[in-house]
Amino acid sequence: MENVVSIYYGGTVERDEYGCVKFVGMQCEVVIFDEKPSFSELVARAREELHCHENDEITVEGILHLGSPLNIQRKIVPIRCAGQWEKYVRTVMNGHSPSVEVVVHPVLPLLRSRAHDGFLALQYDDRYTPLLQMAGLDVISYQVRRGMPKFNSAAITALVDRYCYH
Structure with missing residues (x-):
């Protein structure tokens, strides 16, 4: 059944001290x-689920089920290319x-907190907002959206020359 893929997205992945994972608030879409x-077909379908543009980067991680059937533990392995995707599918199909x-996540651009020239506008991606809200840092999104003063x-x-070099 390698043509059936469960795509988990949204929410967070919590890791314990042994590297085992638990999904919190994630959605799952089963795609047949x-x-x-192929890896590119999987990434294209995952982008649709994440509502990303075709130029947006996403990360793909495979889920391995380890342990006995009574005590299954989940581990995550990164999948960055077609070769790793093929190895992952082969490994999973040979497992119990x-x-x-x-698990797929959008790769967010770096959040710039400062601009050195007045004409450089801070770039803020609205996908940061729910993450900042969960962390209780709503004020940061407000500050970054507002931009830097001229x-x-x-x-x-x-001033720098005066106080640094004299």
Whole structure:
């Protein structure tokens, strides 16, 4: 059943001290492909679930079920290319629980907290908002959206020169 893939997205992945994982608040979409999907087909379908554009980067991680049937533990392995995808599918299909499951997350651009020139606008991606809210850091999203104040580059350079080099 390598043509059936469970795609987990949203929420968070919690790891214990042994590297075993638990999914919190994640959604799961079971997708049936005509045949075993290629890595690029999987990524394209995952982007649809995440409502990402085709240029947006996402991470794909495979889920391994380890242990006995009475005590199954989940481990996550990164899948970055077609070769790793093929190895993952082969490994899962040879295991005691042959189900292909992946966790996908969008790769967010770096959050810039400062701009050195007045014309550089801070870039803020709205996908940060729920993460900042969960962490109780709503004020950061407000500050970053507001942007940096305008300032005089020549005056700042003069101040730095005055107090650093004299």
